[in-house]
Amino acid sequence: MAYIQPRKDKDGNIISYSVRVFKGYAPDGSQLKPYTASFKPDPNKTDRQNEKALNKFAVDFEEKCRSGLVADSRQTFAEYAEYVIGLKERAGAKHKTILSYRSFMPLTVESIGHLKLAEIRPQHLNNFYETLSKNGIRRTQGRATAKRDIKAMLKQRGLTIKKAAELAGVGNNTLSTVCNGGNIAESKAQTIANLLEMPMSKLFNIKRDNTPLSNKTILEYHHFISVVLEQADKEMLIPFNPARKATPPKQKPHTANYFQIEDVERIRDCLELEPLKWRTFVHLLLISGARRGEIAGLKWNVIDWRNSRIHIQNNLLYAPDRGIYEEATKTEESDRFVTLPAETMELLKEYRKWYLVQASNYGDQWHNTNYLFFQEKTGNAGKPMHPDTINGYLDRFSERYHLPHINPHAFRHTMASVLYFNKVDSISISKRLGHSKVSTTTDIYSHIMKEADKQSAECIANVILRPKTDPCEKKQNKTKAGFDRNQAC
Template sequence: MPAKIKKRSDDSYLLSVAVGYNDKGRQIVKTKTIRAASQREAEREYTLFAAEVQKGTVAYTGKYKLADFAKTWYKDYCLKNLAPKTQRSYRNHTKNRIIPALGHIDMVKLRPQHIIKFIEELRKPGLRLDGKTGTLSDQSVMYCFRVLSSMLQDAVQWQIISNNPCGRVKPPTIKHHKYNLPSEADIRKMLVYLTDEPIKYRMIILLALDSGLRLGEIMALRWDDIDFKTSILKVEKSNQVLGGKGIFTKAPKNQSSVRSLALSSSVMDLLRKYSVWQKKQKLILANEWIDEGWIFTKWNGKAMYPTTPSQWFSKFLKRKQLPHMPFHALRHLSATLLISLGIPLKNVSSRLGHADIRTTANIYGEALQSVDRQAADQLDQYFRKTINK
């Protein structure tokens, strides 16, 4: 352990206070250089500094590489607090992008300039983890920045650093992805074609359109989540699939994603028919059926893989020669239809489970502008009629 008070020059002293050990068994020492006229004054300053350290108001000032902290952070925070899929994503981004670029830097020496350069490097070709050519998407760059910022914010909370340098950097910009939604004619064709498809998949597609639920939320639905008397659907969880782990159920994306919403009468009617169909399947399979209460299942009653509806939907559109769109676009189509019908944005946002109404406004700006133009045209008609009278 270094000396508590070490004289460096005539009026300069280095104060050192030990505060325990890091994950490698090395002693953590917080230091402070002061100016003092005498040894006695230095001792008084040391007493004050030691008190601040004990209160937890002084950040760690020793050498601690970002790579070492990242490993500790993953073990002590990510593994204990994040869902399995998020854990794996954080680990991949930390291991493959953050540590190679910033891992050699001492935590206390990390500056906004390092973060800015890191973001610039992320935009260069060759960093994709899926083997595809080209550069990372805006969303991937932002996600990586958020992982780093989350890590450094915890470092502040744990008193490893005094502030988060990401907070002093302008976040990467994201151009919101614009879905090329089908025309009204193609939507009508799709709905007509669905009537001849297996009831299970017809039910999934129409429920997605009616509710605007995320695919994982649909796959996590059980029969007791639906009140057939009130036509109210409860959304409280989400199903995901992860290699090596299989299907697992987790809490929804955020607290606002836990919600209740009303379903249309036509979808409720189809749900009742689907329920009867599923009960018949149970009788046919007898002991082979594993009853876990899922609405959408594999052949034997086990939870359906979250990727299955997407694959089926893609093949269905191709088979019917309809424009391709990802399954998630059904959520956007549902929201766009609601907005076009004049449903208030706040209600649309709550139905989608967005944490912030601004998220809804940003994503559906064009649809909102279209409705706004309709409102202006109706006002114009009112003014003209009134003036002509």
């Protein structure tokens, strides 16, 4: 039943009526703010006519509320964004996507969080994007470097690095890093300063990143806001999504970096000097074109020995709140079979023998997780490796052999470039890479496709326009198609 309350002016005359409809209760038991509407009497009608119109308005309004046709646009962006993030999480959004959304909340709420959904206009968003492009906007903590010899100070107190790390509540690697002159997170430095009972300012230099956010990051903020407001549009809380009419900065097209064949050959030769585990891992990165987490997430049961292929069906990731965890592939299309050459299968057989020896050597301390690539540290032996370990290894590998900078994704781009330069079609390449759309592949590798097209032109010219044999001899070597096999590309 709608609740009707008259509103009067200072002289006691009724100027309008407030109509309220009970909305329900929140999960915590508190009563939600009711639906509200206003009815203004028509001065040209009688009191009886206005009363009849008011009752009809109240009945219609209550019916619309019960049917979900009344938009509650009085929620602030901050309140509604929390609801949308929870909604996306329950709907099965990737955990890293949810973490990303939450990372955007502080600055977004600071700027437009107080605005009601119905109040948000494109100008508000444009102003926010401009703010994000200014110096000093970042809220990330600084990096700390020791001013003094931390290791000597610990020794004076009779503390080993292991014991000090335990007392401070930080990892051994963190304390070792700062003792060796490296930089650590500001929060970790504070715990070490507390342990040594010294002010942070006397013990550490703090460096903060005051540079503005990149256009790429600002576009990610724009995407987050768009997701929230698009949901409000779907739920008919706002007449349109203002993010569609905003003007975020443009991002320069990303050029996929790939290795030249000479670099690949050098990397391949240097890998022969490396441990078998890492040789196998990097080999798979290059030959399969799979993502870092996809290779790290491989288990022995996904290797199809008979058909010389692997089934990529999960992704190994890391998040601070979860640690190392396994998740489904990036998209449905990323769940795929990738055929491997005979050389790769032979390497996997060799690696399998080594793997079984390692499992046997660790005995009861071995964690039988079935992951191909595992941690070797006592206590964690057999557990899946941290994905960032791969980047760390590649950094050291490239420095050791004076190679160009190597990141896991560069191998993926290299494989794609090799296929394009050898005239493999985009559909086949897209399927091997696990892209959801062929257009994704062509967008990423458009510059490579242009280079490959130049080579195609040279190939056609070599066959048709640049004969290298005597015309009579050429006539004898022609195929039914009319081309000389000896001159084919």
